[in-house]
Amino acid sequence: MSAPGTTPDTPARTGPRPAPWARHVRRAAAILAALALWQLLARFRVRLWLRFSQFPTVTGTAREFAHRLGTGTYWQDVSESLTRIVGGFALAAVLGVAVGTALARSALAFDLLGPLLEVLRPIPAIALVPVAILLFPSNEQGIVFITFAAAFFPITVSTRHAVRALTPVWEEAVRTMGAGRWRVLWSVVLPGALPGILGGLSVGVGVSWICVISAEMISGEYGVGYRTWQDYTVLDYPGVFVGMATIGLLGRFTSTGVELLGRRLTRWLPRTADGPAAAASVRRPRWRRARAVVEGSA
Numbered sequence: 618m619s620a621p622g623t624t625p626d627t628p629a630r631t632g633p634r635p636a637p638w639a640r641h642v643r644r645a646a647a648i649l650a651a652l653a654l655w656q657l658l659a660r661f662r663v664r665l666w667l668r669f670s671q672f673p674t675v676t677g678t679a680r681e682f683a684h685r686l687g688t689g690t691y692w693q694d695v696s697e698s699l700t701r702i703v704g705g706f707a708l709a710a711v712l713g714v715a716v717g718t719a720l721a722r723s724a725l726a727f728d729l730l731g732p733l734l735e736v737l738r739p740i741p742a743i744a745l746v747p748v749a750i751l752l753f754p755s756n757e758q759g760i761v762f763i764t765f766a767a768a769f770f771p772i773t774v775s776t777r778h779a780v781r782a783l784t785p786v787w788e789e790a791v792r793t794m795g796a797g798r799w800r801v802l803w804s805v806v807l808p809g810a811l812p813g814i815l816g817g818l819s820v821g822v823g824v825s826w827i828c829v830i831s832a833e834m835i836s837g838e839y840g841v842g843y844r845t846w847q848d849y850t851v852l853d854y855p856g857v858f859v860g861m862a863t864i865g866l867l868g869r870f871t872s873t874g875v876e877l878l879g880r881r882l883t884r885w886l887p888r889t890a891d892g893p894a895a896a897a898s899v900r901r902p903r904w905r906r907a908r909a910v911v912e913g914s915a
Contacts, residue, residue, distance in 0.1 A: 651847050673855040681855035684861065690844075695863065697839040698829060701757075702871060703762025706825050713769050713821070715812055717776025718806065734773065742767035745841040760832045760840075767828035768821030775820070779813025780806055815879035822875050826868045841867070 635643075652675050657663075661671040673681075685691040716734075719726040742763050749759030788805050807814075833842030843858030 627663045678858045682859045694844045705761045706768050709768035711766045713772030717773040719782035721777045738770045743831045756836045763824045763832045766831045768825045771820040774819040775817025779810035783809045
């Protein structure tokens with residue numbers, strides 16, 4: 618039997634929990650150590666099995682980054698990439714949740730859409746670049762389509778599994794109170810499946826960045842991916858690393874936004890050690906109240 622508050626997949630905590638400031642210090646130290654190693658390997662042009670002879674140093678990359686922050690081209694590229702991500706990901710989130718819920722709750726939807734989606738799902742989104750070029754009248758629309766395709770399938774699959782995993786007793790309890798199909802959907806199904814849906818959104822936004830950068834490299838005119846590839850073609854290696862750093866920061870920014878939104882929407886869930894504890898005074902959603910009633914009468 619596992620200890621209270623732990624699961625078989627989560628090791629039990631032993632010893633005192635480190636202070637928050639200590640954890641921040643450790644994280645900062647890990648980043649600084651990685652940067653110091655990079656600086657040394659590039660500064661002394663180390664050539665072992667791996668070759669660092671053409672790597673720009675950390676200081677050289679930082680100078681190039683600071684220079685580009687003062688140019689309008691850099692911010693135009695960032696704006697273009699963010700616009701493509703927001704448009705494609707938002708569309709994928711809406712349709713992915715809707716389609717995933719329909720697949721989990723409707724046999725008709727599963728029979729009509731399930732086989733087609735299972736055939737399309739293994740195809741990498743970046744492989745759809747030729748299709749996007751043929752299908753859409755502009756490169757911009759094609760890149761948004763590729764971004765949408767990259768995020769759609771992780772969100773759909775996560776939503777489908779999350780909805781299917783809900784225990785039927787919650788829905789039955791709400792139906793005994795006179796709730797209809799749509800009331801059950803909004804009060805039981807979606808709140809209950811929300812943690813799984815948010816997991817799919819988190820995965821989807823990361824995959825979207827991979828594919829939008831790749832699409833910009835292939836057929837873009839502006840964007841961080843396009844600029845990074847252009848720097849590589851002219852052997853501007855500090856510019857390449859600036860592009861890589863920008864992609865990492867933008868990806869972190871968007872994934873953090875999804876995570877914060879998820880925490881706000883699931884305030885009723887208990888938190889791990891990395892997050893705030895759930896307040897006992899937070900009002901429970903209807904489906905949790907219904908579950909408490911059912912379990913109390915069992």
